[in-house]
Amino acid sequence: MSYRNYIGGHWVESDDGATLVVRDPADDAVVGEVPRCGASETRRAIEAAAASLPGLQATDPASRAERVSVLSRLMDERRVELAALLTREQGKPLAESAGEIDYARSYLDTAVLEFRRMRRERSLDPEETGKDVFVEAAPVGVVGVITPWNFPLAMLTKKLGPAGCLGCPMVVKPAEDTPLTTLLLAELAEQAGFPPGAFNVVTGSPEAIGAELMSDPRVRLVSFTGSTETGRLLVRAADRTLTRLLLELGGHAPFILTESASMEAALDGLVGAKFRNGGQTCVCPNRILVPESLHDRFVDGLAARLDRLVVGRGDRPGVDLGPLVNDAAIAAVEAQVRDAVEKGARVVRGGGRLAFPGLADRFFAPTLLDGCTSEMDCFRIETFGPVCPVRTYRSLEEAIVIANELPAGLAAYVWTGDREEGVAVARRLECGIVGINDPAPVTAFTPFGGVKQSGWGHEGGAAVLGEYAPPKTYSVGRFADDP
Numbered sequence: 001m002s003y004r005n006y007i008g009g010h011w012v013e014s015d016d017g018a019t020l021v022v023r024d025p026a027d028d029a030v031v032g033e034v035p036r037c038g039a040s041e042t043r044r045a046i047e048a049a050a051a052s053l054p055g056l057q058a059t060d061p062a063s064r065a066e067r068v069s070v071l072s073r074l075m076d077e078r079r080v081e082l083a084a085l086l087t088r089e090q091g092k093p094l095a096e097s098a099g100e101i102d103y104a105r106s107y108l109d110t111a112v113l114e115f116r117r118m119r120r121e122r123s124l125d126p127e128e129t130g131k132d133v134f135v136e137a138a139p140v141g142v143v144g145v146i147t148p149w150n151f152p153l154a155m156l157t158k159k160l161g162p163a164g165c166l167g168c169p170m171v172v173k174p175a176e177d178t179p180l181t182t183l184l185l186a187e188l189a190e191q192a193g194f195p196p197g198a199f200n201v202v203t204g205s206p207e208a209i210g211a212e213l214m215s216d217p218r219v220r221l222v223s224f225t226g227s228t229e230t231g232r233l234l235v236r237a238a239d240r241t242l243t244r245l246l247l248e249l250g251g252h253a254p255f256i257l258t259e260s261a262s263m264e265a266a267l268d269g270l271v272g273a274k275f276r277n278g279g280q281t282c283v284c285p286n287r288i289l290v291p292e293s294l295h296d297r298f299v300d301g302l303a304a305r306l307d308r309l310v311v312g313r314g315d316r317p318g319v320d321l322g323p324l325v326n327d328a329a330i331a332a333v334e335a336q337v338r339d340a341v342e343k344g345a346r347v348v349r350g351g352g353r354l355a356f357p358g359l360a361d362r363f364f365a366p367t368l369l370d371g372c373t374s375e376m377d378c379f380r381i382e383t384f385g386p387v388c389p390v391r392t393y394r395s396l397e398e399a400i401v402i403a404n405e406l407p408a409g410l411a412a413y414v415w416t417g418d419r420e421e422g423v424a425v426a427r428r429l430e431c432g433i434v435g436i437n438d439p440a441p442v443t444a445f446t447p448f449g450g451v452k453q454s455g456w457g458h459e460g461g462a463a464v465l466g467e468y469a470p471p472k473t474y475s476v477g478r479f480a481d482d483p
């Protein structure tokens with residue numbers, strides 16, 4: 001099926017007619033074709049966005065928020081279709097795709113909620129200051145949105161919710177592997193009443209589209225979710241325009257098991273958090289730290305759980321893990337396992353690709369590596385795949401040092417039988433989100449963001465609008481007719 005881009009309320013091809021093929025990562029079947037756009041199409045999308053800004057700002061705020069709510073309802077109505085398309089372009093199991101639709105909607109709903117409760121004005125006491133001073137959150141203007149392939153819809157609605165409510169027009173660039181659900185969402189946004197120019201989608205060359213978004217002074221914020229490497233590129237590209245950046249970058253979450261933890265619950269929690277989306281999430285536990293005394297029981301229990309995981313194409317019932325998203329993704333996981341083995345790790349389970357007749361070579365076995373160390377890539381570089389590297393520690397103090405030793409600081413997990421111990425350890429972890437006996441600490445209702453090199457700014461919860469509407473101060477002096 002041939003898809004078009006959505007620019008200024010029109011469904012358009014690329015200027016030279018070039019296209020990009022989107023394949024199902026499970027079997028390489030062609031799912032769709034999208035325009036391969038670059039600088040000129042992006043410029044037109046920015047123009048359309050800028051042209052829609054005055055109208056959006058003049059629109060009654062309640063009706064802007066209502067459009068976002070309508071979009072959320074339309075996503076629910078088209079949930080089955082959206083989930084099926086998501087599984088086809090991304091590979092994740094259907095149940096997870098359906099879960100992503102709900103999760104994506106929760107970002108829209110949170111934005112609407114926070115927008116309705118936004119305090120528009122805070123006056124200082126005019127008696128005291130002799131002035132009338134008030135502060136308003138002022139919509140930032142045109143927003144460039146760059147999204148990743150692991151949660152193409154949820155990472156988009158995180159940004160679309162606040163921008164839509166605040167009347168900030170968007171130019172969206174989805175990832176090359178997963179542009180189709182974004183284009184379907186554009187169709188729903190059109191139905192929900194987003195006016196021409198308010199929501200534009202440009203697919204194609206990341207470099208060309210990204211460069212245009214970063215160099216056009218009409219784009220006032222670029223909101224990006226993706227790798228730390230690309231985040232750095234965007235920071236460098238902002239040196240002339242000083243475009244604001246909201247960056248949600250990589251993590252490499254530690255999972256600390258303490259002596260007092262309930263082993264069964266910890267193992268269930270770890271498996272739940274680790275294998276979501278086949279381990280292709282920026283918050284999944286990637287560095288598993290276990291006290292020496294519990295090591296053998298832990299590794300046995302984890303191996304038994306890995307044996308029960310079902311790998312296969314995402315649209316088959318009962319599948320826990322689909323294919324990895326593309327060849328580079330599986331090659332990177334393979335390289336990490338090879339590096340760990342060369343440096344002395346033991347493969348307890350998995351360790352390589354699984355072959356299925358008639359399917360692509362992109363299925364990786366749930367893998368348990370034991371005896372890992374800080375020298376191994378799997379303990380240094382973000383893993384995006386179904387690999388559990390285990391390492392022992394002697395004291396909790398040592399575990400905290402290991403947990404904090406990387407430049408990334410997004411999520412972390414602590415599993416313990418002692419609430420106070422859990423909170424005390426969690427307080428010392430350098431990260432933005434920590435699950436204490438909780439495998440799913442991320443929700444739309446709480447701020448999401450990292451520290452150190454995991455990014456700039458927050459999305460979700462009370463922070464959902466902030467980056468899109470920085471405060472603006474109005475200081476009103478005296479008028480001739482003042483008493």
Ligand code: ADP
Pocket residue numbers: 146147148149173174175176206207209210211225226227228229230231233
């Ligand atoms: P990953 O390596 O996990 O695919 P990326 O950071 O490359 O993560 O991808 C996240 C998003 O960033 C995707 O939409 C991708 O197309 C986009 N991207 C990649 N390179 C650039 C770039 N040079 N400029 C702008 N966007 C880019």
